Amino acid sequence: MKTKHVYYLIGGLLLVVFAGFSYTEFQGALTPYVPYDVAREAERTVQVAGGLDKGSSSYDEAQGYLRFTLIEAETSETIQVRYDGVKPANFEDAVSIVAIGRFDAEQNEFAAKQLLVKCPSKYQGLESVETKTYG
Amino acid sequence: MLDSLSQLYLPGAVTMWCALFFGLAAFYGYTRARHGDHDTLAFARRGYLFFTLSIVLGSLVLALCLMRRDFRIEYVYQYSGLDLPFHFQLAAFWAGQKGSFLIWLLFGVLLGVPLSRSAGRAEPTVMAVYILTLFGLLFILVRENPFVMLAETPVDGTGLNPLLQDDWMVIHPPVMFIGYAAGAIPFAFAAAAMWRRDTSTWVNRAFPWTLGGFLVLGTAILMGGYWAYKTLGWGGYWGWDPVENASLIPWLLGTVLIHGMYLERTKGRYRRANLVIACLLYLSVLYGTFLTRSGVLADFSVHSFVDLGISRFLLLWMGFFLFASLYLLVTRLSKVETNTNEDPLLSRGLGLVLSTVVVTVSAVLVTVGTSAPLLTRFQENPAQVGPEWYNKVHLPLAILVGLLLALIPFLTWKGTPASELLRKLVPSLGVALAITAVAAISGVEQPFHLLYVFLAGAALAANLQKVITMARAGGLANAGGYLAHVGVGIMLLGVLASSAYDQSAKVTLEQGVPRQVGDDLTLTFERYVPRQGREKEHMEVRVARDDGFTYLARPKFFLNDRSRQLMVNPDVKNTLLRDFYISPIQYEPGQPPGVDHRMQLGRGETTTAGDLTIRFVDFNLSDTGDPQLALADGGLVTLGADLEVRSGDGEAVSVTALYRFSSGGQVQTPPVELPGGGMIAMTGINPGVGKVQLDVAGIGSVPQKARLSLDVTRKPLIKMVWYGLYVVLAGGLLSTWKRYKTARLIDAKTA
Numbered sequence: 001m002k003t004k005h006v007y008y009l010i011g012g013l014l015l016v017v018f019a020g021f022s023y024t025e026f027q028g029a030l031t032p033y034v035p036y037d038v039a040r041e042a043e044r045t046v047q048v049a050g051g052l053d054k055g056s057s058s059y060d061e062a063q064g065y066l067r068f069t070l071i072e073a074e075t076s077e078t079i080q081v082r083y084d085g086v087k088p089a090n091f092e093d094a095v096s097i098v099a100i101g102r103f104d105a106e107q108n109e110f111a112a113k114q115l116l117v118k119c120p121s122k123y124q125g126l127e128s129v130e131t132k133t134y135g
Numbered sequence: 136m137l138d139s140l141s142q143l144y145l146p147g148a149v150t151m152w153c154a155l156f157f158g159l160a161a162f163y164g165y166t167r168a169r170h171g172d173h174d175t176l177a178f179a180r181r182g183y184l185f186f187t188l189s190i191v192l193g194s195l196v197l198a199l200c201l202m203r204r205d206f207r208i209e210y211v212y213q214y215s216g217l218d219l220p221f222h223f224q225l226a227a228f229w230a231g232q233k234g235s236f237l238i239w240l241l242f243g244v245l246l247g248v249p250l251s252r253s254a255g256r257a258e259p260t261v262m263a264v265y266i267l268t269l270f271g272l273l274f275i276l277v278r279e280n281p282f283v284m285l286a287e288t289p290v291d292g293t294g295l296n297p298l299l300q301d302d303w304m305v306i307h308p309p310v311m312f313i314g315y316a317a318g319a320i321p322f323a324f325a326a327a328a329m330w331r332r333d334t335s336t337w338v339n340r341a342f343p344w345t346l347g348g349f350l351v352l353g354t355a356i357l358m359g360g361y362w363a364y365k366t367l368g369w370g371g372y373w374g375w376d377p378v379e380n381a382s383l384i385p386w387l388l389g390t391v392l393i394h395g396m397y398l399e400r401t402k403g404r405y406r407r408a409n410l411v412i413a414c415l416l417y418l419s420v421l422y423g424t425f426l427t428r429s430g431v432l433a434d435f436s437v438h439s440f441v442d443l444g445i446s447r448f449l450l451l452w453m454g455f456f457l458f459a460s461l462y463l464l465v466t467r468l469s470k471v472e473t474n475t476n477e478d479p480l481l482s483r484g485l486g487l488v489l490s491t492v493v494v495t496v497s498a499v500l501v502t503v504g505t506s507a508p509l510l511t512r513f514q515e516n517p518a519q520v521g522p523e524w525y526n527k528v529h530l531p532l533a534i535l536v537g538l539l540l541a542l543i544p545f546l547t548w549k550g551t552p553a554s555e556l557l558r559k560l561v562p563s564l565g566v567a568l569a570i571t572a573v574a575a576i577s578g579v580e581q582p583f584h585l586l587y588v589f590l591a592g593a594a595l596a597a598n599l600q601k602v603i604t605m606a607r608a609g610g611l612a613n614a615g616g617y618l619a620h621v622g623v624g625i626m627l628l629g630v631l632a633s634s635a636y637d638q639s640a641k642v643t644l645e646q647g648v649p650r651q652v653g654d655d656l657t658l659t660f661e662r663y664v665p666r667q668g669r670e671k672e673h674m675e676v677r678v679a680r681d682d683g684f685t686y687l688a689r690p691k692f693f694l695n696d697r698s699r700q701l702m703v704n705p706d707v708k709n710t711l712l713r714d715f716y717i718s719p720i721q722y723e724p725g726q727p728p729g730v731d732h733r734m735q736l737g738r739g740e741t742t743t744a745g746d747l748t749i750r751f752v753d754f755n756l757s758d759t760g761d762p763q764l765a766l767a768d769g770g771l772v773t774l775g776a777d778l779e780v781r782s783g784d785g786e787a788v789s790v791t792a793l794y795r796f797s798s799g800g801q802v803q804t805p806p807v808e809l810p811g812g813g814m815i816a817m818t819g820i821n822p823g824v825g826k827v828q829l830d831v832a833g834i835g836s837v838p839q840k841a842r843l844s845l846d847v848t849r850k851p852l853i854k855m856v857w858y859g860l861y862v863v864l865a866g867g868l869l870s871t872w873k874r875y876k877t878a879r880l881i882d883a884k885t886a
Contacts, residue, residue, distance in 0.1 A: 002477070003477060003478075003479070003480075004475075004477055004478075007478075007480075007485070011489075011492070015492075015496070018496070018531065021528070021531075022500060022503075022528045025524055025527055025528060026503070026504070026507075026520060026524060028524075029520040029521055029523055029524035029527075030507060030511060030518040030519070030520055031518055031519055031520070031521060032511070032514075032516035032517065032518035033516045033517055033518065034516055045521070047518075047519075059720065059721040059844060061643040061721075061842070061844060064641035064643075064720075064844070066720070066721075084641075085846075086703070086718040086719075086720050086846045087703070087720050087721065088703075091701070092701060093701075100521065113521075114521065
């Protein structure tokens with residue numbers, strides 16, 4: 001065998017191993033969009049979306065959590081969400097909030113790691129510019 | 136659909152149609168001129184000139200309408216407003232879909248002018264392909280004309296999104312669009328070369344363009360990261376958001392192409408691969424545009440645009456170039472001659488090949504990750520992957536990059552024996568060991584992180600050594616590549632330190648009460664500063680470290696005037712080793728000690744307030760001195776009132792309330808604390824009838840102080856990310872200059 005073929009073999013093997021690693025991690029890192037009832041049962045990180053229940057948001061100073069309630073527009077289902085990051089700009093005006101995290105059965109609330117906030121339609125022409133917080 | 140004529144602002148709309156006409160003429164002329172007909176070439180050039188002029192004129196019209204606040208035009212109405220200062224009126228140009236396509240097209244046609252001059256004999260084919268790439272943008276603008284008018288003229292526009300009202304909005308998007316526009320240039324060269332069936336020389340001319348595009352796109356990405364970090368308060372400079380990734384993928388492929396071109400220029404290798412990569416680079420620009428502009432990721436991205444109804448067109452545009460590239464590659468690639476050297480294991484050739492593979496793998500991973508919502512669309516629920524995945528898969532890649540960058544400077548094409556390589560590596564390995572030791576002392580424990588630090592340090596040192604050697608020999612101009620790799624080493628270190636080893640704490644501060652945060656910081660919320668002129672309202676927080684280092688942080692929390700949206704700006708303090716990043720979370724104004732009870736008492740009278748009984752005993756003039764004298768000096772005169780206060784059935788307590796005034800009208804009424812909580816102040820005095828006015832506040836409860844909740848994050852060595860990228864770009868600039876000169880030199884020889 002030529003040296004070149006040996007390289008291809010080793011390189012190919014490494015690529016396959018790395019592809020396998022990336023794929024497994026990829027499957028694990030996927031955060032599917034789910035309804036609230038599925039989110040309550042889910043064993044993994046998921047994302048839920050909904051409108052902010054106006055006036056439901058409060059800041060828990062002792063624990064440093066932002067708590068609020070999301071309402072599903074069609075079914076009027078609700079879910080309580082806590083978020084331990086920095087409150088995104090224009091949060092209160094959000095027309096829709098996406099929370100990414102997992103359900104905390106003990107506290108009976110959804111513990112969000114990340115929020116995507118969609119801006120209001122006050123700007124009729126506005127292409128929804130959103131904010132989120134990341135670390 | 137085309138809008139009916141009466142709905143269009145004709146001076147603007149006409150320029151778009153003219154552009155289409157002249158663009159088609161230029162395209163036709165260039166395709167006909169490819170066999171060397173000088174007259175047709177002159178025709179094509181004139182066509183392109185008018186094409187360019189039309190787009191420039193159209194852009195000027197839109198800019199003028201924005202300046203004049205001509206709200207008849209829908210786009211102006213949607214993105215501008217009377218309250219916008221000049222520079223944001225200009226920035227409104229690229230705040231929306233249509234305008235951002237227009238500025239992209241504007242830079243595209245402008246780049247075409249020097250491109251046609253630099254393409255030499257390949258000009259007709261290169262320009263024909265290049266004009267074709269511009270048509271995608273032009274068709275969108277003809278279809279979705281930015282010059283649509285409203286039926287009635289509104290008095291004011293809806294204004295620019297407050298999140299975009301930042302100085303970076305003025306500069307970041309245009310630079311980004313220059314970078315995107317430049318992404319089509321290597322493709323134009325490659326596709327034209329395949330079309331002509333002459334792929335031997337395109338790389339020489341395309342090289343400086345590719346480097347230049349890489350530089351501009353890199354600068355734009357740097358600016359975007361800086362914007363996100365400094366003012367948007369996103370906490371980081373990079374969040375693996377689809378829109379960020381859409382600019383990263385072409386940049387990574389640009390990196391691959393640069394190295395492929397280097398291999399082709401120096402060793403005649405990668406002749407086929409470079410054609411493929413140039414096509415992929417442009418396709419990645421289109422794919423990113425599709426993902427972020429079509430609304431397919433609307434639920435997954437921070438700043439994706441809503442669907443304008445152009446997603447089908449975007450797909451078509453992408454599909455056209457995908458099939459065109461595939462056709463050219465399939466029919467032409469097998470006939471391209473390329474050198475396939477046998478590389479020994481420790482050789483420069485193999486090292487470079489591996490580097491291109493690693494960066495390509497990174498580009499593929501980012502593409503797959505960004506496409507996750509599309510890939511999973513047909514499963515039960517569409518899903519996305521978070522930043523953790525990107526970080527996890529990039530750790531091994533970054534380690535490999537560090538290893539390759541440390542070795543390559545000392546490898547030769549023929550191969551370097553291991554013993555010699557090791558000997559040459561001794562100084563860099565020494566530096567790397569020292570850096571790793573410092574990292575270990577500073578708290579890096581994870582073995583992979585230590586390996587990462589070691590290799591990144593070695594890469595930094597090895598390339599730096601090379602730069603110094605070359606500079607001493609007078610060849611700094613040729614050291615661009617090594618310099619860029621010094622920057623990569625610096626960046627790698629900064630990225631790990633600032634993202635994996637940041638420390639974050641949340642704290643709620645009562646106004647005026649110092650609180651300890653972390654081991655050695657003390658924060659005091661001093662005051663809330665109301666808006667003054669254009670200076671936004673903000674908080675003043677005193678930050679003190681145990682070693683005496685102290686500064687005043689000014690995080691902002693303000694309402695946008697127009698939308699009443701609550702906006703947040705972090706305070707970032709740069710120090711040599713770390714940044715202090717303070718984001719406001721929540722602000723409670725508290726209960727200002729308002730007036731609960733106001734009463735007027737004559738001497739000897741008694742009244743009640745809540746369960747308090749208050750008796751005004753007598754005036755107290757013990758601090759008064761000579762009032763005439765004090766007033767003449769402009770000083771304060773103090774009057775006192777002796778009071779007897781009893782809470783419920785408790786003992787009576789004597790307190791003295793003070794009233795100070797000056798001839799200048801200055802009045803001070805310092806409140807006096809009452810037994811059992813609350814305050815009392817003498818807020819008025821009527822000497823004629825011998826009465827005083829007393830205000831009692833907060834009895835029975837302590838007045839609530841204002842409270843501010845903050846997130847305090849320490850980001851170590853984050854400066855190295857910025858400085859590393861500066862060095863990468865500086866190295867890129869040197870290389871661009873060098874390749875530009877080489878291309879000119881070869882031109883001169885062949886002319």
